[in-house]
Amino acid sequence: MSAARHHPGWAVLRRCDPWMASAALTLLGVGIAFIYSAGRHAATLSSLWLKQLSWAGLAVLGCLAVVRTGYHRILRQAGALYVIAVAVLVLTLIAGTRINGARCWLNFFGIQLQPSELAKVATVLLLARELARPDLNAEHWSTLARTAAIAGIPFVLILLQPDLGTAMVLLPVTAAMLFVAGMRIRQLLTIGVAGIALLPVTWPFLDSYQKERIRVFFDPWRDPLGSGWNKIQSELAVGSGGLWGKGWLRGTQNTLGYLPQPVAPTDFIFSVIGEEAGFIGSSLLLLLFLVLLWRALEAASRAADRAGLLLAVGLATLIFVHMFVNLGMTIGLLPIVGLPLPLVSYGGSFLIATGLGLGLLLSVYAQGSPATM
Amino acid sequence: MSPRWLPAGWELARIRLLFAAMFVGILVVELALWNLQVARGREFQQDLARQSVRRVRIPGPRGRIFDCRGRPLADNRLSFSIALYLEELRPRSRKGSLLNEVQRTLDEVAAIIGQPPGVTSNDIIAHIRRRLPLPLVAWRDVSEAAVAKWAEMAIRIPGVDLYPEPVRVYPNGHVACHVLGYTRRAELQDVPEEPYHYYLADVEGASGVEKTFDYLLRGQAGVRLVRVNAAGYRYEDVDATEPAPGYDVQLTLDLNLQRAAESALDGVQGAIVVLDPSDGSVLAMASRPAFDPNVFVPAPSLEQWNALCKDPSLPLVNRAVAGAYPPGSTFKPVVAIAALLSRSIGPNTEFSCPGYLTLGNARFRCWDNLGHGTLDMRRAIRFSCNVYFYHVGLELGPQAIAATARAAGLGSKTGIDLEHEVAGFVPDPSWKRRTLRDVWRDGDTCNFAIGQGFLTATPIQMAVVASMFANGGRRVTPHLLKASRAPGAEEFVPVPAPAPQYVWPPSAVKVVQEGMRDVVMAPDGTGRRMFVQGYEFAGKTGTAEYGPKQEGRKRGWMIAFGPLPHPRWAAAMVVEDAVSGGITVAPRLQKFFAAALGAASTSEDRGL
Numbered sequence: 001m002s003a004a005r006h007h008p009g010w011a012v013l014r015r016c017d018p019w020m021a022s023a024a025l026t027l028l029g030v031g032i033a034f035i036y037s038a039g040r041h042a043a044t045l046s047s048l049w050l051k052q053l054s055w056a057g058l059a060v061l062g063c064l065a066v067v068r069t070g071y072h073r074i075l076r077q078a079g080a081l082y083v084i085a086v087a088v089l090v091l092t093l094i095a096g097t098r099i100n101g102a103r104c105w106l107n108f109f110g111i112q113l114q115p116s117e118l119a120k121v122a123t124v125l126l127l128a129r130e131l132a133r134p135d136l137n138a139e140h141w142s143t144l145a146r147t148a149a150i151a152g153i154p155f156v157l158i159l160l161q162p163d164l165g166t167a168m169v170l171l172p173v174t175a176a177m178l179f180v181a182g183m184r185i186r187q188l189l190t191i192g193v194a195g196i197a198l199l200p201v202t203w204p205f206l207d208s209y210q211k212e213r214i215r216v217f218f219d220p221w222r223d224p225l226g227s228g229w230n231k232i233q234s235e236l237a238v239g240s241g242g243l244w245g246k247g248w249l250r251g252t253q254n255t256l257g258y259l260p261q262p263v264a265p266t267d268f269i270f271s272v273i274g275e276e277a278g279f280i281g282s283s284l285l286l287l288l289f290l291v292l293l294w295r296a297l298e299a300a301s302r303a304a305d306r307a308g309l310l311l312a313v314g315l316a317t318l319i320f321v322h323m324f325v326n327l328g329m330t331i332g333l334l335p336i337v338g339l340p341l342p343l344v345s346y347g348g349s350f351l352i353a354t355g356l357g358l359g360l361l362l363s364v365y366a367q368g369s370p371a372t373m
Numbered sequence: 374m375s376p377r378w379l380p381a382g383w384e385l386a387r388i389r390l391l392f393a394a395m396f397v398g399i400l401v402v403e404l405a406l407w408n409l410q411v412a413r414g415r416e417f418q419q420d421l422a423r424q425s426v427r428r429v430r431i432p433g434p435r436g437r438i439f440d441c442r443g444r445p446l447a448d449n450r451l452s453f454s455i456a457l458y459l460e461e462l463r464p465r466s467r468k469g470s471l472l473n474e475v476q477r478t479l480d481e482v483a484a485i486i487g488q489p490p491g492v493t494s495n496d497i498i499a500h501i502r503r504r505l506p507l508p509l510v511a512w513r514d515v516s517e518a519a520v521a522k523w524a525e526m527a528i529r530i531p532g533v534d535l536y537p538e539p540v541r542v543y544p545n546g547h548v549a550c551h552v553l554g555y556t557r558r559a560e561l562q563d564v565p566e567e568p569y570h571y572y573l574a575d576v577e578g579a580s581g582v583e584k585t586f587d588y589l590l591r592g593q594a595g596v597r598l599v600r601v602n603a604a605g606y607r608y609e610d611v612d613a614t615e616p617a618p619g620y621d622v623q624l625t626l627d628l629n630l631q632r633a634a635e636s637a638l639d640g641v642q643g644a645i646v647v648l649d650p651s652d653g654s655v656l657a658m659a660s661r662p663a664f665d666p667n668v669f670v671p672a673p674s675l676e677q678w679n680a681l682c683k684d685p686s687l688p689l690v691n692r693a694v695a696g697a698y699p700p701g702s703t704f705k706p707v708v709a710i711a712a713l714l715s716r717s718i719g720p721n722t723e724f725s726c727p728g729y730l731t732l733g734n735a736r737f738r739c740w741d742n743l744g745h746g747t748l749d750m751r752r753a754i755r756f757s758c759n760v761y762f763y764h765v766g767l768e769l770g771p772q773a774i775a776a777t778a779r780a781a782g783l784g785s786k787t788g789i790d791l792e793h794e795v796a797g798f799v800p801d802p803s804w805k806r807r808t809l810r811d812v813w814r815d816g817d818t819c820n821f822a823i824g825q826g827f828l829t830a831t832p833i834q835m836a837v838v839a840s841m842f843a844n845g846g847r848r849v850t851p852h853l854l855k856a857s858r859a860p861g862a863e864e865f866v867p868v869p870a871p872a873p874q875y876v877w878p879p880s881a882v883k884v885v886q887e888g889m890r891d892v893v894m895a896p897d898g899t900g901r902r903m904f905v906q907g908y909e910f911a912g913k914t915g916t917a918e919y920g921p922k923q924e925g926r927k928r929g930w931m932i933a934f935g936p937l938p939h940p941r942w943a944a945a946m947v948v949e950d951a952v953s954g955g956i957t958v959a960p961r962l963q964k965f966f967a968a969a970l971g972a973a974s975t976s977e978d979r980g981l
Contacts, residue, residue, distance in 0.1 A: 176391055179387055179391065180384060180387045180388060180391065182383070182384070182387075235409065235417070236417055236420055236421055236424070237421075238406070238409055238410060238417075239409045239410055239413055239414055239416070239417025239418075239420075240414065240417040240418045240420070240421040241410050241414070242410055242411070242414035242415075242418065243410065243411050243414065252421065252425065252600075253421065274406070274409075274410065278410060279406055279407060279410040279411050279414075282406050282410070283403060283406070286399050286402060286403055286406075289399065290395075290396070290399055293392065293395050293399075294392065297388050297389075297391065297392045297395075300388050301380060301385050301388050301389075303380070304378065305378050306378065306380070309380055309384065309388075313388065313391065316391075316395075317391070320395045320398065324398045324399075324402065327402045328402065328405075331402070331405050331406060331409055332405075332409075333401070333402070333405055
């Protein structure tokens with residue numbers, strides 16, 4: 001550990017990636033603007049954008065704190081953080097607040113937190129440290145078993161809440177980290193195929209609402225006013241945006257309440273964006289995410305050590321999966337899975353988790369040295 | 374100090390591969406967006422519009438009805454209803470129920486205007502289920518006092534407002550009620566090519582000219598497009614085609630004559646029809662008992678409706694066109710024409726009346742037991758001698774009388790623009806053989822010749838007969854439509870009157886007309902009680918027995934026209950339960966003509 005790798009104080013900020021920071025801040029701004037638009041017609045939602053603004057402030061502070069601390073020091077505490085995260089998940093299962101039938105929320109001194117969001121980051125941290133061990137034989141099945149254990153505990157705990165979507169995110173994230181850590185592609189494919197083959201076996205274990213969501217994905221008109229409603233209406237909203245969109249604050253789907261108002265600023269924020277900003281605006285949003293992911297993997301490729309590399313890969317994948325699943329369900333490519341759009345959707349826990357993750361990415365970038373990707 | 378760690382080449386390659394996978398993922402989303410927003414954007418925009426827009430049909434106000442001088446007979450007035458706008462009452466919390474909000478607001482408003490709401494909670498539930506975006510009309514046509522109380526107090530109550538609606542009003546009450554008829558809310562119609570989400574029903578004519586001229590009077594419905602939100606409440610009005618009012622209609626009725634005709638019927642049951650003998654314009658038509666058509670606006674209460682329907686005197690029936698009575702002696706002028714047309718009997722042919730005529734075992738009596746002595750046609754009409762006409766009838770035979778009667782329009786509908794007109798009946802031997810399986814006897818001919826027996830006629834038919842004697846034998850078609858006016862237009866466009874046909878030679882008519890003049894003008898004429906000082910009128914009275922003979926109930930008739938030599942009016946009047954035509958009906962017609970002449974002279978003086 002050389003002094004050169006530790007940049008005490010705020011000087012490190014100067015080495016941070018301006019591209020990633022700009023993309024992230026722009027996405028935050030876009031999110032707040034459309035949360036304002038989505039909430040302006042419901043009294044209960046009209047102040048959400050202000051709340052999101054303060055959450056964003058907290059997320060930026062968290063991000064800066066992580067950058068200043070440096071990812072090495074945090075990685076050293078990965079085990080402790082992981083244990084805390086698992087403990088809090090257990091606590092949530094016991095004492096969590098039930099919302100829409102799922103115990104995802106923990107009341108923390110009057111603030112509702114979703115521990116699963118933070119648990120995902122903690123899991124990625126521990127995975128990065130473990131997979132970066134110099135004695136690791138990525139091709140050995142024992143590596144896989146250990147990885148599966150680390151990812152599996154929070155996976156099962158989140159699945160028990162039950163929050164299928166958040167739990168499932170851990171699978172591609174872990175897979176991507178294993179892939180970059182050197183696991184054979186054939187092994188990964190074997191696991192993937194086995195997993196897909198096992199999917200039907202999980203069917204009886206799904207909650208009825210989850211089954212309904214999957215059925216509805218294949219046939220939204222089976223219950224157009226009930227479970228198919230969100231899918232139909234969000235596709236209708238995005239589709240009716242056309243090339244240029246109806247203009248900010250001009251969307252009618254949301255205004256008229258066809259988009260269910262509680263989810264419009266959260267999981268379905270993109271249907272508001274799609275309707276009001278159109279294809280052009282949506283493409284710009286995708287471009288912002290592309291920049292963000294490119295810079296996150298750039299951070300990976302110039303990381304100062306293997307743990308940083310794997311950490312960046314895991315976090316980039318985490319962001320990508322959230323983005324892809326969220327957009328995919330909004331435009332009808334995927335079943336409705338309650339995953340928020342990173343940096344854009346309303347939600348404090350996830351925003352802070354994302355801020356911490358971005359802090360880690362920026363830190364990996366800042367501590368690394370230029371390398372071509 | 375270890376050398377700086379650098380990722381291996383394969384690691385960088387795998388990172389690039391991962392990035393490529395993410396890039397493909399984003400590309401997939403981008404392509405899906407293109408498909409959704411650009412390729413199928415228009416389709417979704419249409420779907421969106423369709424799901425949030427409701428078509429509401431707004432009926433147009435009815436056209437108005439005027440008399441021949443432009444005085445309103447049926448008008449529209451603005452009525453104020455108090456309506457609840459449900460989108461403003463929607464409960465704030467999930468638990469609140471709209472029904473409770475509505476009930477609470479209704480109670481509040483009821484307390485202010487001091488009138489219980491006109492809707493039950495079932496009505497409210499039905500409205501919420503079926504027509505949520507529309508205002509719920511809770512009080513229809515509230516009084517001015519209630520409107521004033523409302524204006525003072527209730528502006529503060531959210532979601533409640535006055536709702537103006539045009540409403541039919543008949544400013545003259547029962548006057549001409551049978552001609553005007555009444556309106557009702559139209560049944561819902563399926564209009565498949567223009568589906569409406571909400572169909573506000575038209576007001577349609579249910580009887581009278583409101584019904585026959587409904588095609589003119591009925592307003593052109595407009596369409597309002599209402600954007601509703603997901604909960605089904607009204608969000609905004611998107612677009613509208615304004616409803617257009619219907620055509621205004623001008624009738625041939627003259628309100629002054631109509632009022633005079635109405636008062637001629639005061640206190641009796643019966644009917645009167647007054648025509649312009651030159652073209653068949655109906656100047657007045659009244660029937661008693663009458664009703665107030667305003668009772669039907671917007672709808673009669675159940676008690677009112679039952680009272681009108683179950684009344685044994687049938688106030689809803691227009692006796693002028695739907696009442697067929699034996700015309701009695703008013704038929705004699707027609708028989709006289711038949712005689713003159715036959716050429717076997719001339720104006721100077723005389724018969725002697727000893728007070729009766731014996732046919733086999735039966736004795737047919739004259740109304741005057743003393744007899745009229747020897748009479749020619751003119752005097753026979755003047756005294757209404759039955760025996761004279763028995764002889765004429767027997768001479769002519771029933772076919773000739775029936776043919777002349779039919780030529781005058783008896784036995785068939787006149788074609789007046791009113792429904793429920795009856796044709797009356799003109800008998801003949803073949804009919805009697807076919808229907809009653811009996812031969813036509815001379816007695817039947819005698820009865821026929823004095824307008825009794827099987828023969829029946831309506832007042833409007835007899836008014837046409839009177840017109841023929843007034844205008845020299847031309848048969849007119851009675852009609853009510855004088856002109857119509859398109860919505861927004863200044864001038865009425867006249868409707869041409871149906872052309873009259875020459876039926877009887879004027880020379881024959883002249884002979885009978887003289888007899889009819891004597892009826893009124895001679896001091897011993899049967900219709901002398903119709904005499905109007907200073908004017909020459911002609912007429913013929915009639916009395917027909919009906920019901921069981923021992924009750925001795927009679928219907929009194931009179932047909933009349935004048936003033937001579939150029940008659941402006943031809944009238945027929947019937948009174949159920951009269952002493953006789955001469956005693957009961959003639960003075961009433963006298964009153965009518967006197968009033969008509971007074972009204973005519975005053976309006977002429979004023980240059981109207």
